[in-house]
Amino acid sequence: MSGQAGIVVVGASLAGLRGAEALRLGGYEGPLTLVGDEPHRPYDRPPLSKHVLAGELAADATALPQRVPLRACWRLGSAATGLDRRAKTVRLADGSSVAYDKLLVATGARARKWPGEGAGLGGVFTIRGRDEAAALRAALARASGRVLIVGGGLIGCEAASCCRALGLPVTLVDPNATPLARALGTFVGGTLAARMRAAGVDLRPGTQVRALEGEDGQVCRARLADGATIAVGLVIAALGAVRDTDWLAMSGLKADIGGLTCDGACRAITRTGEPDPDIFAAGDVARWPNPLYGGRLVAVEHWGNAVEQAAHAARNMLNPDDPLPYAHLPAFWSSQFGLNIKMVGLADGADSVAIVQGSRAAGRFLAVYGRDGRSIAALSFDEARWLPAYAERIAVGAAFPPIRGATDQPAVETRAPGFPPPRPIPTDRGRMPEAAHA
Structure with missing residues (x-):
């Protein structure tokens, strides 16, 4: 790193903020710039579709806490519109450019608009x-x-x-x-x-x-x-969401509406298949080979992944001679209709599902998903007590279902999960690797 331009984070998001913090916590003392298309500092998105819509929380009360002094230059309210990897600059919508020595892409995703007739109507x-x-x-x-x-x-x-x-x-x-x-x-x-x-x-x-x-x-x-x-x-x-990669269209990186493809160390992959040693990605926009799922390329829209992957990418940015692969067990939660829903792992592709605690009839249960005899995901509907134990076994690819004879376990009910056929998702090369949109 030259030490002149410093590190630029594009995306004033959860991943962008936590990545910037991890850089400072990792000992980086050089220039740091955060670019965001919105005028707001990073905020928490999960409450928007829950507490904000319900009127329990104001939208401007969702700001994320800053854990360490960033000493950063904030460039907010002007989206990135282009990337010149040869000149090592990011072009912004206001006509200016930001130079970088290393770049963290954390632009996340945007909502897919209604595409049909009536798209311009109010309401x-x-x-x-x-x-x-x-x-x-x-x-x-x-x-x-x-x-x-x-x-x-x-x-x-x-x-x-x-x-x-x-x-x-x-x-x-x-x-x-x-x-x-x-x-x-x-x-x-x-x-x-x-x-x-x-x-x-x-x-x-x-x-x-x-x-x-x-x-x-x-x-x-x-x-x-x-x-x-x-x-x-x-x-x-x-x-659903579309990964925010339009600004990378002419960059020579492998990016499309399904995300920016990375290697296991979170380094962006070029169209010729090599990693760019100075560009990393984290959060919703990143599509990487997850070793917990056989190296399958996944893009995960989960809060925990944004935090963990940002910290991992920052670590590898600061240690280019010792890059570590990123392995993450996805997890999400949701509150709706009086239910507390929690899930670990990726269930898509499962060929079996077993009810291992509670019952569907009672509306409280824990289900485990399997593929080819291995456990790949677990889901709880108001029955999360055993979820951590199943998460541990899913992370090591335990047999399906991984726990039998547990306390209060009913007769295990196993069924076909009933997933719809995969949707073809168009990209600049016709098809996109499978992605997780839980």
Whole structure:
């Protein structure tokens, strides 16, 4: 490192902040610049679709604490628009450039907008950033009509739960047979579907929204693929996320809407297949070979991964002669419809699922997912006591299911998990390696 330009972190995100802190904690004393497209300092995203929508927390009260003095130059409110690896500069939307000796890419992901007819109507929202959540919360506070949620993933389900808690009528439309089908499978997802219906959600599985229609510029109606028409006052598009890599299009790095491909040490991979020794990535934007899943390329949108991968990337940036591989067992949690849902591991690709504690009938259970006779993930619905024990066994690839004869364990019920067929995801090269969107 020349010591002149220093280290630049692109992405004033959770991963960007924790990566910058790890650099300082690791002994880096040189120049440090953090670039962010939003005007805000790094903030916590999980509360946006829970506490902020419910009105329990103001959007501007989600700022992340800064654990160490960063002594950094903050370049906020101007997105990165290009990367020149030869000149070692990052171009910004305001026309300026920032030089770097080493670069940490932590740009995360952005919400996938409603792509169809009616996209420009008022009353159509996404939830990803702080300002989006604040605008949606204000709209919900004055809403009187039905809320339509398009998409039954994690954000869609949490939004539905918040809307019902506010007393708003809700319809959730999803092409899959159950909510969270791609993350949990339909066998477990059916339990959540029953819980949602019991809470008053009008769940419309197995169909899609074909068009949104409006009057006087405001959304008022949705037409479904099955021929149904729904009168709506507000629409939440919960269609997943797109990794924020557009600014890397001409960089020569292997990047697309599925993420920036990295090696095991979190170094960015070029289109010719070699790692760039001066560019690293962490958080939602990073796609890396996870050794816990046979080296499969994964991109993980989880809070814990953003923190751990940022610290790991920072460590390797400061120790280029001794890079360590990054192994991470993904984990996430969600609160919805009175449930505390926790998961460890990646269930997609599982060929079996076993209920090993509690029961689906009672709505409290722990499920373990297996593939080829090994345990790959575990999920709890209000039954997390045994989850750490299963996480330990999943991390070492224990047999499926890994624990038998445990205290209070019922007769183990094993089923096919019922995952939908994989979706083809277009990229600049036609297909994207599999990614985790739990």
